[in-house]
Amino acid sequence: MITALSIENYALIEKLSVNFSSGFTVITGETGAGKSILLGALGLILGNRADLSALKNSNEKCVIEAHFSISSYQLQDFFVANDLDYDAETIIRREILPSGKSRAFINDTPVNLSELQALGARLIDVHSQHETQALNDDDFQFQLVDAVAGNIEIVTTYQHTLKAYRKAQTTLQEKQLARAQAFQEQDYHSFLWEELVAAQLVAGSQEEMESQLEKLTHVELIQTQLAKVLSALQSESFGVVDQLKDSKNALAKIASFSPEYHLLLTRISSVLIEIDDIAAELQQGAEELQADPETLQNLQDQLQTIYTLQKKHQVQTIDALLEIQESLQSKMVSLTTLDEEIVQLEQEVSGYLQELEQLAQTLTQNRQAAVGSLVGEMQQIVANLGMPNAQFAIEFPAKTTFTLQGNTGIQLLFAANKGAQLGSLKKVASGGELSRIMLAVKAILSTKIQLPTLILDEIDTGVSGEIAHKMGAIMRGMSQNIQLFAITHLPQIAGKGQHHFKVYKEDDDTRTTSNVKALNAEERIQEIAQMLSGEVVTSAAIGQARELLN
Template identity: 90%
Template structure:
């Protein structure tokens, strides 16, 4: 919850569990860390090495160049590009795999199409093949049946006709006899039809070696395909045929997707090129003022001949900061050859350069609070005094904490807190105490003279505070 004054609180219970709050609203630690990074910049004494880090150097230059909005757009575009590029590679791999299978799928599909499969035709062909394989036996048995049915005098048809005639003579005497006549008449009609159809079938059934061979070949093709695809019916083969056709259509769709993705990736690349170019242009334009300001600040810190330069070597790939690298070059002495900062700067020089960098960034990024933890390591005397002046200047824009052992810097603060430890019989406790004016004089004097505070140190402490 927003409030003009933000209070961050963390409760640590004796059990070791903890709870965190922002303005009395519970938050988890990840949320607390995310908020803290926006509110406070902590510079530890080891962070001086961050000067050698490319990300930190980019952050410095971009702060001066005002690249925040462009950089945010560029990094989102880079994420979109990498995502699209990954999908494109996956699709291309799938296409390569599909191409390997395409010929085989096409062969299987063409083989099925060539068989001219028709649902339900297998049973019909098998029946026809059985007839042609036994044509002589079928003809003989049909002739025998026809003879039994239609033989004159002794055939079933003639016998039924005589039975019908006999019943017709008595049918009028009783409904029962009429019913017998009707039933005999029905049987006669059915037998007559059967005899006629048998006669027609016998006449149509002829030995046909060519048709027999054709049926055998067609069925053998079907049986081979069924065995190959491990199915039992033509309907199942037709389903496989349709599936193979779908796979070939899918490959066509995959090609279209790849073309579309290639276009998308190309557009992202063009946009990245333009944004990266804008980033580099802004950075190059900012280098002059940045170098001048750095040199001016470090000159006040006892390095009047220090020189800086910043190079942007071109990269072959896009990185989160653009398409160039960065090199912060430094020379401490007049006429000295510029070299990579981490290779040529001493620890004391790095401390002073880091303070100059923080001073510049604090005015560009506008962090609410900056904590400098012994950034004065490796300096003393007049240089420490100058560093204190720079910190006091920074504190006009932001809230600044300086953790220091140097009296020259401690004397510049508006408030002074002493951190100290106390031992009792069981444990060591750390304490923080806000010093009043007299206590502050005593503390700074102790920094100057050591454990035994001298009147001269007291006088010098008063001068520092004034």
Template identity: 50%
Template sequence: MLKQLSINNYALINQLSIDFSSGLSIITGETGAGKSILLGALGLVLGNRADLSSLKDTSRKCIVEAKLAISNYSLEDFFDEVDLDYEAETIIRREILPSGKSRAFVNDTPVTLSVLNELRSKLIDVHSQHQTMQLSDTNFQFSILDALAKNGERIASYKRGYQQLNQLKKELSELEQQQREANQQYDYNLHLFKELEEAKILVDEQEELETTLEKLNNIEDIKLNLSEALEISINEEIGVQNLLNTLENRLFKIADFSKEYQEISGRITSVKIEIDDIVAELETANENVDFNPNEAEQINDRLQLLYNLQKKHYVNSNEELLVIFEGLSHKVAQVESAEDVINQKKKEIDGVSEKLDKVANLISKARNNAIPKLTKELQSLLADLGMENARFSININPTKSYFSNGKDELEFLFSANKGGNFGELKKVASGGELSRIMLSVKKVLSANTQLPTIIFDEIDTGVSGEVSNKIAAIMKQMSTNMQVIAITHLPQIAAKGNNHYKVYKEEVNGVTTTNLKQLSTDERIVEIAQMLSGKNISDSAITHAKELLN
């Protein structure tokens, strides 16, 4: 409930702080005194849009702060979801800077207006005459019926399944779209896949083939140079081997005369061994050199195939071709297995739909069971409010479609006159009738749900006499379950309040300001007497005021 409202530098309010309590609180004041300003400030702190026109003094910032007791609203999970610190006494603060920038805080943590508005819907319901059009909103009508049907947990369960169903349907749609797109490319992708598969590409193959082809293309030069190298190595007269043999013999003969000669002789021997090995390899290489035109042609064809595939797929290596091959493999396999995946997804959808149908049937059954009770309570309340012939025709029509709150369509019709035809509320009910219907609805809701604080903004406009007494009685009954704040111009309603506040204007140093104060018992008598007889208060008005308060 709202415990305190503090306002600084807003509209005609310079500085104001007022405490509220449980039960029924009444706010009165002359026309133009600033009751709408008070509601404007409350709306601002609860998330309404703001601009510089809200500032009384544009050189200073405007601050509106509301302290609310929220321990009875089970909001811990919501605070966790929006990453806010939960406090049993939560403080919401809104600031408008002279620059026009607006900031909002919940327990000193900055929040967006969307979070603030979401929190607002759970804490305070500000009801004015123009909001009676909400009665024609199907979702609001369902909320009334579901409150009496005690459908809260069933609808919460249904919504979880509904979200799951929508997600599965979205996934199925995406799979089917992917399949359509993949099917369009399937034949071409399959052709490309098989082409690469038949090519049996190896990562290092190209480099090896290019080296072998280069060798085959230069086979004559290789053969000539190998032969000449062998000739230089093994020629009996000037060959390297014979020369090294002679050199080795010469140094061997003098090796014993000096350590130096021994080392040189050893080195020559090492060189001779190395040369002998080289000559042996040259002989083998020379013997193996054999030009095979078929081999060259085969290698050339293989390389040309690889080059063509690389060009076709806009890559420069076999490694990149293999990556494309893997991608094509996945695309082909995806199409070939898509039907199984889609069928599995459809089975999941059928399973969730079956469970959802069961919950929807329970919701629908509870709604049908609650209709007689809702109709009876609303008609009884409206009869007390001077609408003895008011009748409701409420019908539930099951459908095959899934909606966010079940599978029902709701027909919520009204007739204000005896023998009159039923019609939509907005078409057959007047403004005054809509106000009384909304009050009756709120009364029913307050008895069946944990409504937040409710503020009635002159909902009693256009009524008087005994009806005003009934309106006051209903508000009083509602205040036993919740905090009710009523802005009224009727003394019968004002007298029912546990607390009474007056909005008034005063002029200080030529500047008009709006203030709000809580009235004492004597001040309430005067205020109610003034509401009865005007500024010139008569003794009978005072007596009547006392009677109303008693």
């Protein structure tokens, strides 16, 4: 419930602070005194969009702050979900800066308007004569019937199951689509994979094969050149090897005469060893290198296959081709995995569907069982509100799909007069009738579920006399379960309030301001008497006011 409200620099309000209590609070005041300003300020707390024109002094910021006691509202999950600090005494603050920028805070944490609206909707319900459209909303009608039927926990279970069912169904459809696509691609993937497997690819072998191909392609030229080199190295008398041996022998004869000659002998000995190794490798290579047309053709074929595959898959190495081969194999295996996942998901969907059908059936049975008492209670309340011949009926037409409320729709039917045919509430009820029906609905709901603070904004318009008394009594009864405010012009309703605030306007030479004050017992008598008799308060009006308050 709301426990305090402070407003600074808003519309005609310079600064005010007011505390509220539980139970039934009435707010009165002359037309234009500023009751709508209070609602406007409260609307900002609830997340309505800010308007710079609302600033009384355009050079100063507007600050509106409301304190709420929320321990019984079960809002901990909301605070956790929105990363807010939970406090049983929660403070909401809204600021409008002279620049036009608006800021909102919940327990001093900045929030956006959507978060503010979500919390505000669970704290305060502002209802006026012109805001009865909720009566025509299926979800609201289901909420009413389920509150009476004791379906709240079943609805929660049903909706969790429906969420899981829809999620599993979506996943199943995605897997089925993936399987269909994979099946269409399966033959092509299989062909590509078999093509790569047939190539017998070996990582890192391409360079070796290309080198071997070069040798076999130019075998005659290589043999000729190797022979020339071997001849230059090994021919008798004129070969490099023999020349180096003669040079080594010559240096050996003088090496002992000088370190310099000894070093030269060592170096030429090293050169001779290296030349001998080169000659041996050349000889071995020449002996091993033989023309092999068959091997040459095989190499050409293998490499051509590799080049074709690389071009086809737009890669340049065998390693990349092997990765593609592995990927294709995984895709073929995943088709089997998809089949297994689809079977499991089909079982999940079937299980959820069975559970949904059972829960939906229970919801419908409970609703149908509760209709009689609900309709009777509504007819009794609206009869007290001047609609003695009103009739209601509630029907649940079957649906072929599951919605958040089950597998049926809902139709609230109404007839205001005897013998009139029942019709859809939104089509046959007048504005005044809808207003009284909404009050009846709220009265019933207040005894069944935890409602937010309810603010009734002049829903008593067009009501008077004994009906006003009964309307006030209904409001007083509702306030035993919820915090209720009524903005009213009727003394009969004002007299039923446990707490009474007056909105008034003050003028001086330069400005007009609105203010609010809590009335004591004597002030309440004067206020209600004035509501009864007008500006001139008569003794009879005073007596009648006392009677109303008693």
